[in-house]
Amino acid sequence: MPKQIIIAEQHHLAAVFWEEHIQELIVATGNQQVSDIYLGSVENVIPGIDAAFVNIGDAERNGFIHVSDLGPLRLKKTAAAITELLEPHQKALVQVMKEPTGNKGPRLTGNITLPGRYLVLMPYGKGVKLSRRISVENERSRLRALAILIKPPGMGLLVRTEAEGKAEEAIIEDLEFLQKQWESIQYQANSAKPPILLNRDDDFIQRVLRDVYSADVNTIVVDSPAGVKRIRQHLMNWSGGRSPQGVFIDHHQEQQPILEYYRVNAAIREALKPRVELPSGGYIIIEPTEALTVIDVNSGSFTRSATARETVLWTNTEAATEIARQLRLRNIGGVIVVDFIDMDSRRDQLKLLEHFTKALKGDKARPQIAQLSELGLVELTRKRQGKNIYELFGQTCHTCGGLGQLANLPAKAEAEAIESSPIAVPAIARESANSVRPILPNSVERSDRSAPVVESSPDLDRDRPARQLELATNDRDLGDINGSRRRRRRSKDLLIKDESGEAETSEANINNLDRDSDRYNNNDERKSRLQSRVRGEEADLETVFVELSELEQEIYALLGVSPIINTQKEYKDPKSVLVYVRAAEEALPVATAASKASNTTDATDNETASNSPTVESKEENNGSAEDTEDTSDRRRRRRRRSSATK
Incomplete structure (x- = not known):
């Protein structure tokens, strides 16, 4: 099915539409973003958790790096305690793996990666890897052989899905660009004083096209005329200088803002609500918590099937498709538990799991279904990629403090009656009321x-x-x-x-x-x-x-x-x-x-x-x-x- 990309560069927000529904949001906000490369300084090493905290320029929170992500930062190549692998005030070239959430700082790694259009350069990696989505065996063999030939010495390469069917010249040109980018980062790291930001994808349009654009995209709308020119230029560079074919690139000129015109803001408001309606009349409830995200499926008002078994299977199938979309739209990561409507037939259970796996296949975060538990719960995990929609656009209620409940105490009505008196009695008078005993x-x-x-x-x-x-x-x-x-x-x-x-x-x-x-x-x-x-x-x-x-x-x-x-x-x-x-x-x-x-x-x-x-x-x-x-x-x-x- 054809896709549409709506880019609001002014707000650093983009939306991917498929079948008139928003499938994914791309947001670039905050001081620390995924793939940012910093030159930091090790503040302290904590042996109790096998981790260290690195100062990357944030006065409130330091970055967190685990011993398994040190990479070239190790002082010793052999296995040892983290106190022997890192020392305080040591310079550290790190990259942001996960953006900060709540009171937690960003998750860092010493294994630097530079993503391109067709390749991902791993300066401290080894060997050649191919995307799992490249399914044709002849194409996998061609790309593997090409990557081995052009791989720089001492580095690793990852061939992305977009490289499938592309000419060798375009792939080699992409690699040359990544090598120049890495040389610039190394030069800055040798001459700069930590903490400092060395590299970030400042071109938001380039980042969106690199991560989202594919052959099934037929429309791209941007909020500025300069953005139209840059989109054409990027697509021409990736097509060997040829003008892109079959893609309509337009500048939004309506009086209504682009996010309101395409109902992106409305979709965000709906995504912040826990309840999601299904086409058949059922609904799902999505409740995120600190440890995991819980999803409950209910049949609601759907009773049009002939039997209860058909009603349950139909509702669960619709819910599985919608859950896969909501996971991408809300960018929910970590452990996810789905409580589908109970099904007695083992055949129906396997059919539902097969449909759910197929619906999750297009997710780049690679969700993995763990098992169907004895209680009928489907457990899966999804890789965290940046902040979720609650952290980006949600705000804690100043009345209930995020609890969703207001305390109704026994003496509350009496206190409100005193406060709402037509005569404003001074505070000293209210204090004296407790000690004065009026006499008739x-x-x-x-x-x-x-x-x-x-x-x-x-x-x-x-x-x-x-x-x-x-x-x-x-x-x-x-x-x-x-x-x-x-x-x-x-x-x-x-x-x-x-x-x-x-x-x-x-x-x-x-x-x-x-x-x-x-x-x-x-x-x-x-x-x-x-x-x-x-x-x-x-x-x-x-x-x-x-x-x-x-x-x-x-x-x-x-x-x-x-x-x-x-x-x-x-x-x-x-x-x-x-x-x-x-x-x-x-x-x-x-x-x-x-x-x-x-x-x-x-x-x-x-x-x-x-x-x-x-x-x-x-x-x-x-x-x-x-x-x-x-x-x-x-x-x-x-x-x-x-x-x-x-």
């Missing part, structure tokens, strides 16, 4: 453990905020603080007793001071007395206005947290801060409120101090006894004021 405000005036009421005097009133803060920090009084704050929110305004026993609002109704200023100004004696008290109390205190909605006030009171944390300011001595809490809808800018309070001589006697209990309003009337007001009168006056403000 059934005792409005005082509780048994509340702070005692202190009679008003100028000295005591001046020190009252400090004492209140000290009481607020005491765990013994936190419950009373919550109850008093709830009482203060219901009354909403602190009351100031005037000489006639009437009550005026001082904090929440601060806007009414402008309206009542004339009445205060007419009474010079009372104005002077109130001004003196305000100056005496606020001389040593810093006034802060905090705007809170009723819901926020409720939450802060329940948690026993001071509103001062909303000021976003640090105070050296919080005890010297006088905090006024105002409703958000009635709030004024701090500067305006302070100005009006000074002009109209705000006669406020009750400060809402940080973390302090409610202080009952008291005022001396000509030095006489204090006035008190019961709860019913307060509620009556509160309703009267709220109706007036509305």
